[in-house]
Amino acid sequence: MRSIFFHLMPYRDLPADFEQRYESIWITPPNTELCDPRKVAQYYQWNLDELELADRLGFDGVGVNEHHQNGYGFMASPNLMAAALARRTPNNSAIMVLGNTLALYSPATRVAEEFAMLDVLSNGRLAAGFPVGTSMDVNFCYGIPPTQTRPRFREAEELITQAWTRPGPFTFNGRYNQLRYVNPWPQPLQKPHPPVWLAGGGSVETWELAAAKNYTYSYLSFFGAKFGKKLMDGFWAKMDELGVDRNPFRAGFAQQICVSETDERAEQEYLEHVTYFFNKCLHIPSYFFEAPGYRTRKSTEFAIKTNQPGAIAAAAALEKNWKTLNEEGFIIAGSPSTVADRLIEVAKTLRVGNLHALLQIGSMPHELTKKNITLFAEEVMPRIRHIWDAEGWTHEWWPSGAASRAVTGVQA
Amino acid sequence: MSELASESAVQSTTESPVDERIVQVGPIAARVLVAGTGEPLLFLHGAGGLFWDPFLEELARRHTVYAVEHPGANVSEDLDHLPGLWELVLFYDELLDALGLDAVRVVGHSFGGMVAAELAANSPRRVSRLVLLCPVGFWREDHPVPDIAGIPPETLPQLVLADPEGPLAATLSPPADDPQALFEAAMRMASILHFIWPLPDKGLSRRIHRVSAPTLLVWGEQDRLVDPAYAEEFTSRLRDSRLALVPDAGHLPQLEQTGAVLAQVLPFLEGPS
Numbered sequence: 001m002r003s004i005f006f007h008l009m010p011y012r013d014l015p016a017d018f019e020q021r022y023e024s025i026w027i028t029p030p031n032t033e034l035c036d037p038r039k040v041a042q043y044y045q046w047n048l049d050e051l052e053l054a055d056r057l058g059f060d061g062v063g064v065n066e067h068h069q070n071g072y073g074f075m076a077s078p079n080l081m082a083a084a085l086a087r088r089t090p091n092n093s094a095i096m097v098l099g100n101t102l103a104l105y106s107p108a109t110r111v112a113e114e115f116a117m118l119d120v121l122s123n124g125r126l127a128a129g130f131p132v133g134t135s136m137d138v139n140f141c142y143g144i145p146p147t148q149t150r151p152r153f154r155e156a157e158e159l160i161t162q163a164w165t166r167p168g169p170f171t172f173n174g175r176y177n178q179l180r181y182v183n184p185w186p187q188p189l190q191k192p193h194p195p196v197w198l199a200g201g202g203s204v205e206t207w208e209l210a211a212a213k214n215y216t217y218s219y220l221s222f223f224g225a226k227f228g229k230k231l232m233d234g235f236w237a238k239m240d241e242l243g244v245d246r247n248p249f250r251a252g253f254a255q256q257i258c259v260s261e262t263d264e265r266a267e268q269e270y271l272e273h274v275t276y277f278f279n280k281c282l283h284i285p286s287y288f289f290e291a292p293g294y295r296t297r298k299s300t301e302f303a304i305k306t307n308q309p310g311a312i313a314a315a316a317a318l319e320k321n322w323k324t325l326n327e328e329g330f331i332i333a334g335s336p337s338t339v340a341d342r343l344i345e346v347a348k349t350l351r352v353g354n355l356h357a358l359l360q361i362g363s364m365p366h367e368l369t370k371k372n373i374t375l376f377a378e379e380v381m382p383r384i385r386h387i388w389d390a391e392g393w394t395h396e397w398w399p400s401g402a403a404s405r406a407v408t409g410v411q412a
Numbered sequence: 413m414s415e416l417a418s419e420s421a422v423q424s425t426t427e428s429p430v431d432e433r434i435v436q437v438g439p440i441a442a443r444v445l446v447a448g449t450g451e452p453l454l455f456l457h458g459a460g461g462l463f464w465d466p467f468l469e470e471l472a473r474r475h476t477v478y479a480v481e482h483p484g485a486n487v488s489e490d491l492d493h494l495p496g497l498w499e500l501v502l503f504y505d506e507l508l509d510a511l512g513l514d515a516v517r518v519v520g521h522s523f524g525g526m527v528a529a530e531l532a533a534n535s536p537r538r539v540s541r542l543v544l545l546c547p548v549g550f551w552r553e554d555h556p557v558p559d560i561a562g563i564p565p566e567t568l569p570q571l572v573l574a575d576p577e578g579p580l581a582a583t584l585s586p587p588a589d590d591p592q593a594l595f596e597a598a599m600r601m602a603s604i605l606h607f608i609w610p611l612p613d614k615g616l617s618r619r620i621h622r623v624s625a626p627t628l629l630v631w632g633e634q635d636r637l638v639d640p641a642y643a644e645e646f647t648s649r650l651r652d653s654r655l656a657l658v659p660d661a662g663h664l665p666q667l668e669q670t671g672a673v674l675a676q677v678l679p680f681l682e683g684p685s
Binding site for chain 2: 287
């Protein structure tokens, strides 16, 4: 399994009573009241230091993503962070930008250009993430009508992949992007183009796109494998239905992970930061979470039939219930062997070959984050790296310029 | 307000029969409730959806009411055919053709009021008299229209009703424990937001001067969603308009003060066309 250190870049010093005083972590938390640029200057240094440490310690990839106007993860331009990382990751980790919220770019050739720049700058280490984006970002922060979210995403995906693969100049006559001349300089280094990684929360349409275009799909949620199983079972059933193989590297999942010397110590060190995350960073009212029309009829019906686990997580976090947070799989925490065992179980259950390891969680300070990253790299990663080797699959979606540590790793 | 039955016979509060017609307009199957006798009247509903209510019932005593369901609420593909306001206005123009109506009186509420004004601006000769019940269509910094998709549903009655504790409050949102009803309501809302996201100002100010129909504006004095101050955006631009402010009414004046609104609307509709 490939391990990617995925950094959300949250605001680490929200007031203790944030969730009582403010409506939401996203869209409306007043920036002048809550977001101190001097603190952010420090966070960005820490964030990049943490990602660079992960590269040095042998993670397969370092991951960044895009969100707007929030304290949960305010990396409005992941490409800026990826550019910094491209120059400071000597161990050649994959640069996973998961990704650019395609619907927000007009014309979407901007994404084709910046991703191509990153691919060239990193010598072919870019994984190009194409997320649909949250309703908060797309509809509320960027003013895209909810019903245009998916049509814009699909059109942008088409335009970007054409811009990367068709000899320019060519003409693109879309509904949202109308261009007489498409001819980006340069096209990407990777051919035919950087691997496309889709990310989502369980929309059926996204799975169909993954199958049709041979893209990977990463299920990004904070609610663990127990809930994720329903979703990933649906994903694999869809792959079977569409005649796509069951290569586990087609799929990834995100997991909050806390590693310490012992299980007990993990609770002492991390509980505060995990509860900060669930209580504050996920403090999003339901009306912001999904503007009417953001999901399609089909996906909305699916979502209604699937129980959402948010309420259980919120309750467990509120009670600072470490046991429930672990048992429900919202976090995987403990000693290296505990964490490795559970990750293997989860990966096998979900059938995923890519782990987006969330190792900086909420208010977690820099030193503790470094400890978490280091223990994971040194003591967990070797145990989980080879879990799919026996099945003999090839990872067809790994950036061709990135180091492939799996082949040189030591069997755990 | 009575919930619509899916069958062609529609439940109504009185004996007057209401026909449900499916009218093909290009690729869109438009759902139209038809009732009453007299000169034709087109009714365009607001974001809450189409319901045969006491206001329509009274209009149908003197007019043949054609109450059209805004497209896209039931068939998402409809919105693919209507990417913007321009196509929506043409849809209504074609619908009048399909109904065999040349010129009509038009009554529009809220979002439907904006569409009615756009229709009257696009096809001035087809609209003989125009009634706009607290329409959207403009944006004022001093009276921002609240984001109906970005507020807790339980705060909606305070915004749209003069009496938030009254019997209408319960009809505004589906019960929180009925996912199917919530889903249907979300789809209805989505089909409206499609045309007015993120702000309900889509350039009516550049077109409204084309409206030739005498226009009656009706506004609830306690409308906290679309402040009565917006009335002057309309009256200052329309050639022939008058404003009726309705006491003890909010954004649903035709339902909160049905009698008072009808006392303004019915005589106005009788006027020369």
